[in-house]
Amino acid sequence: MKMLEYQAKRLLAEYGVPVPKGVVCRAEGEVAAAWQTLVEPGALGAAPQNLVLKAQVPSGKRGKGGGILVARSAAEAREAVTRLLASEVCGFPVPEVLAEQQLPGGRELYLSVLTGTAPSNPRPVVMLSAEGGMEIEDLAREFPDSINAVRVDPAYGLLPYQARGLARRAGLDATAQAQLVQIIAAAYRAYWESDAELVEINPLTLLPTGGLVALDAKVTIDNAARHRHPELEGARIDSVETRAAALGLSYVELEGDIGLISNGAGLTMATMDHLALLGGRPANFLDTGERVLRGGIPDGLGLLLANPAVRVVLINIFGGGVRCDVIAERIVEAVRALPVGHIPIVASLHGRNDAVGQEMLQQAALPRVTVLPTIEEALREAVRLSREPAPEEGSGR
Amino acid sequence: MSIIVDAGTRVVIQGITGKFGSYHSQLMRDYGTKVVAGVTPGKGGSEVGGIPVYDSIAEAREEQGAEVVAVLVPAPFVKDAVFEAVDCGMRLIVSLVEGVPVKDTMLTKRRLSESDCLMIGPNSPGIITPGACLVGFMPGHVYLPGPVGVVSRSGTFSYQVAGELTRLGIGQSTCLGIGGDPISGVSFEDILTRFQADEGTEAIVLIGEIGRTAEEEAAAFIARHVSKPVVSIILGATAPPGKQMGHAGAIISAGRGTYASKVAALEEAGVPVARTATEAAHMVAEVLRRN
Numbered sequence: 161m162k163m164l165e166y167q168a169k170r171l172l173a174e175y176g177v178p179v180p181k182g183v184v185c186r187a188e189g190e191v192a193a194a195w196q197t198l199v200e201p202g203a204l205g206a207a208p209q210n211l212v213l214k215a216q217v218p219s220g221k222r223g224k225g226g227g228i229l230v231a232r233s234a235a236e237a238r239e240a241v242t243r244l245l246a247s248e249v250c251g252f253p254v255p256e257v258l259a260e261q262q263l264p265g266g267r268e269l270y271l272s273v274l275t276g277t278a279p280s281n282p283r284p285v286v287m288l289s290a291e292g293g294m295e296i297e298d299l300a301r302e303f304p305d306s307i308n309a310v311r312v313d314p315a316y317g318l319l320p321y322q323a324r325g326l327a328r329r330a331g332l333d334a335t336a337q338a339q340l341v342q343i344i345a346a347a348y349r350a351y352w353e354s355d356a357e358l359v360e361i362n363p364l365t366l367l368p369t370g371g372l373v374a375l376d377a378k379v380t381i382d383n384a385a386r387h388r389h390p391e392l393e394g395a396r397i398d399s400v401e402t403r404a405a406a407l408g409l410s411y412v413e414l415e416g417d418i419g420l421i422s423n424g425a426g427l428t429m430a431t432m433d434h435l436a437l438l439g440g441r442p443a444n445f446l447d448t449g450e451r452v453l454r455g456g457i458p459d460g461l462g463l464l465l466a467n468p469a470v471r472v473v474l475i476n477i478f479g480g481g482v483r484c485d486v487i488a489e490r491i492v493e494a495v496r497a498l499p500v501g502h503i504p505i506v507a508s509l510h511g512r513n514d515a516v517g518q519e520m521l522q523q524a525a526l527p528r529v530t531v532l533p534t535i536e537e538a539l540r541e542a543v544r545l546s547r548e549p550a551p552e553e554g555s556g557r
Numbered sequence: 558m559s560i561i562v563d564a565g566t567r568v569v570i571q572g573i574t575g576k577f578g579s580y581h582s583q584l585m586r587d588y589g590t591k592v593v594a595g596v597t598p599g600k601g602g603s604e605v606g607g608i609p610v611y612d613s614i615a616e617a618r619e620e621q622g623a624e625v626v627a628v629l630v631p632a633p634f635v636k637d638a639v640f641e642a643v644d645c646g647m648r649l650i651v652s653l654v655e656g657v658p659v660k661d662t663m664l665t666k667r668r669l670s671e672s673d674c675l676m677i678g679p680n681s682p683g684i685i686t687p688g689a690c691l692v693g694f695m696p697g698h699v700y701l702p703g704p705v706g707v708v709s710r711s712g713t714f715s716y717q718v719a720g721e722l723t724r725l726g727i728g729q730s731t732c733l734g735i736g737g738d739p740i741s742g743v744s745f746e747d748i749l750t751r752f753q754a755d756e757g758t759e760a761i762v763l764i765g766e767i768g769r770t771a772e773e774e775a776a777a778f779i780a781r782h783v784s785k786p787v788v789s790i791i792l793g794a795t796a797p798p799g800k801q802m803g804h805a806g807a808i809i810s811a812g813r814g815t816y817a818s819k820v821a822a823l824e825e826a827g828v829p830v831a832r833t834a835t836e837a838a839h840m841v842a843e844v845l846r847r848n
Contacts, residue, residue: 275659275739277769277806281670282663282740314663355660385658387633410803414795425737425803426711426766429792434833436795445796447803450655478713478720480682481581481694511696511716535717536835 161381161394162218166258168379171354171392175346177361178373182260184216191241194259195234210262213240218395219250220295220378227254230262252397263373268292268363269330270299271344273351275358276311284312286348288326288340292363318348332366339372340364354392355385400463407459408451416441418546419464419473419503423452423482431476431539440543443470452482458494465498471550473505474542476535484509484517492524504545505529508538558757559686559731560706560748561649561675562625566690569594569614569623571638572630579605581629581653581694588691593621614645625649627683627692635679636661643674651692652678652742662740669742676742677733680804682712684733695719695732703728705841706752708745709764710737710771710804711792714834718762718790721838727845730758737766737804745775753783760786760844762837763828767793768807768814776822786844790831791819 163171169179183194199209215227222228227249231237237259244257270292276285289299291306300307308329310322320341327340343364351359360378367373381392404411410425414432418440422428425447432442444464448456457475464470477487487509495505505528509517521531532538568585572578573595583606586592594617595605601612611617614626626642628635628650635657642650657679669676677684683693687700694712699720705727709715712734719732733748735741745763752758761783765772772791779787793802794816801808808814820830831837 275663277739282666284663313667314660315667352660355658357659382659384632384656385660388658410801412797412800412802414797422713424711424713425807426709426714426764426792427717429766429796429802429807430711430714430717430790430834432796433792433794437832442795445800445802449803478696478716480696480713480716481584510720511699511713536833 161383161386161392163379163381163392163394164216164218164256165214165377166216166256167393168377169374171379172347172350172359172361172374172377175350177343177346177350178371179377180260180263180373180375182258185241185257185259186255188238188242188245191238191259192234195237198259198261211237212260212262213237213244214258214260215244215247215249215254216256216258217249217252217254218397219252222249225250263365263375264368265365266368267366269366270296270362271347271364272296272358272360272362273348273356283314284348284351286310286312286318286322286326286344288330288344290330296362312348317352318345320345335370336366336372343372350379354379355382355388356380357382404446404463407455408449409456409460409463410445410447410449411463412445413467414442414444416443417469417471418542419443419467419470420476421446421448421457421460421464421473422476423448423456423478427476427478431474434539435474435543438539438543440539440546443467452477453486453490457487457490458497461494461498465500465503470503472542472545473503474538475505475507476538477509477511479509479511479514479517481512483513484511485513485520488517488520491521491529492526495526495529500528503528506538506542506545507531508535510535558755559689560751560755560758561731561733562684562686562690562692564589564689565591566625566692567591567593567621567623568625568627568692569596569617569621570608571596571614571626571628571642573597573605573608573610574600574603575629575631578629582606582608585627585691588697589688590690590692593617594623614641614647618645618647623647625651625692628652628654628678630654632656632658636665639665639676640668643668643672647674650674650676650742651681651683652676652736653681653683653693655680657738659739662738666740666742675747678736678742680738681736682715682734684731686731687729693734699723700732701728703730704757704759704845705729705762706755706758706760707732707762707764708748708752709734710766710806711764712737714792715764718764718834718837721834722841725838725842727838727841730755737806739769739806745771746778749775749778749783753785758785759848760788760841762841763787763789765789765791765819766804766807767791767796767802767816767819768804770814772819773822776826776828779828780826786848787828788831788837788840788844789823789828790834790837791816791823
């Protein structure tokens with residue numbers, strides 16, 4: 161689960177990471193109050209203040225995508241928020257805008273904590289770069305010597321000497337260095353206690369007045385651990401992928417025309433690859449996972465039929481724990497219940513009780529369903545059907 | 558011959574009283590596995606299909622001589638189940654459930670590093686020595702005893718590969734899945750080492766997929782330490798970057814873990830890369846003929 165910037169900053173602030181003062185605006189009418197809270201005299205000294213308006217979308221490229229605007233007056237702020245709320249940034253609608261005080265620029269650092277997955281020795285890794293403000297991949301290319309990392313023993317957590325060792329190499333004065341040690345420790349605790357996969361503060365900016373502030377932040381939470389963190393909120397992304405995920409299905413839309421339902425990530429990828437070798441074009445990745453017996457087939461078929469690019473559906477199941485005769489029942493029920501229309505369906509069932517399952521599908525004699533004995537034959541048939549001329553309009557789905 | 562499990566292996570099922578646990582215990586037993594006990598805290602003294610149930614792994618070990626644990630408890634409880642098994646001195650843990658938090662697996666691996674216990678998984682389809690022992694989900698009838706070791710990140714696709722081998726009359730010594738999560742217990746290298754040492758294994762099939770760098774590391778290991786012929790297949794040639802393909806570990810991120818990089822590493826190590834299960838099976842037939 162990706163958290164939005166304001167959600168990530170709120171979490172980090174709870175652990176003691178300094179963040180700019182901000183207010184989330186969800187409607188034009190909320191901007192005046194935000195302006196008053198953040199900019200009116202008294203909020204941050206006497207200097208004239210600007211407001212930064214940041215579209216809250218789960219993309220690291222929103223600055224380039226026009227998602228960050230600066231306002232010098234309340235009127236400008238209202239106009240900017242109105243514009244952002246009505247726009248799409250990096251392909252996402254913008255339901256929320258974070259209004260923040262614009263802070264004077266300064267040196268920028270990069271700090272992250274992430275799960276290192278080296279097979280032999282997976283450990284949390286804390287990375288600090290004395291340069292910041294660009295993506296870590298670019299930092300690694302342009303300033304490889306600026307990046308220092310420590311690996312943390314998960315049984316003991318980040319030790320103070322490790323945080324001090326990183327901070328010492330950032331080239332800061334003693335006061336800022338001491339503050340950096342605190343921020344590194346806080347970021348690690350936020351990562352560990354929230355079951356995060358990634359906590360990234362970039363840039364971590366040194367203000368001319370001397371303090372460090374997290375100007376931007378990214379946090380991703382391990383989906384498998386969400387049950388332990390009902391308090392955490394993430395970006396609500398409305399896409400066919402997230403709708404499928406809500407049904408317990410792993411779905412990725414591709415550009416082809418052969419709709420695919422399979423069980424197991426590996427088998428699904430293998431089927432896509434094989435279709436491509438045969439000259440076919442898969443329309444999607446869809447792994448029913450353990451939902452294969454409980455809603456995976458009808459829900460999956462529903463998703464595929466809703467994709468206008470799909471010209472043929474291929475169901476390729478290899479039953480390990482699950483029985484093919486039960487799968488066959490599910491397919492028959494789904495095909496009878498859903499508006500399949502003129503879309504042909506090719507089924508390939510293998511593994512536990514496969515002969516029974518194949519026989520049951522044959523016996524059901526569904527007009528649009530073809531059952532073939534080998535996976536290769538089923539794939540070839542799906543590719544062939546995807547190339548047939550489309551039936552006339554109105555013959556309908 | 559085989560690796561890790563054989564006809565004498567004595568298995569205890571953690572989570573045996575659940576629907577999932579009881580169903581799979583029965584399938585394993587039907588295949589011939591010595592499922593000697595089950596464990597569900599609070600249900601000690603009962604039975605599931607004739608298998609005695611205990612409150613703890615320690616009792617199952619004491620009373621029934623169990624040495625291998627199959628973990629079939631719900632994902633949030635897997636960490637506790639695995640720590641219990643390690644602390645009781647079990648030889649092998651087969652962690653079959655999907656959706657274990659990565660932090661839990663990290664801590665588990667840390668604990669395992671202090672013991673001699675081996676963990677397959679999490680999110681593994683299990684391990685099978687055809688005709689002798691099944692600890693996992695594999696459909697037993699597609700397997701045949703023989704000389705080919707199969708190690709895979711994927712579950713269902715490895716069944717298909719075994720099925721293709723069997724269709725050509727080529728049996729398998731042992732087949733196992735290391736699991737589709739970002740962090741796994743045993744690595745490809747751990748298994749390759751055992752296949753290399755196993756007298757009953759004459760050729761090895763390695764099934765990888767996009768994401769992570771386990772295949773690149775396996776390729777480097779094969780070049781140095783494996784003299785038996787290896788045939789491989791990498792899944793996800795057509796997967797777009799930046800998208801998670803089902804398995805939590807199957808994602809190409811920041812240019813790492815691509816199909817091309819894995820194929821290049823394997824080919825450089827002298828390992829042919831098949832494009833389909835059928836092709837892989839025929840390549841195995843060919844290397845066995847040549848040897």
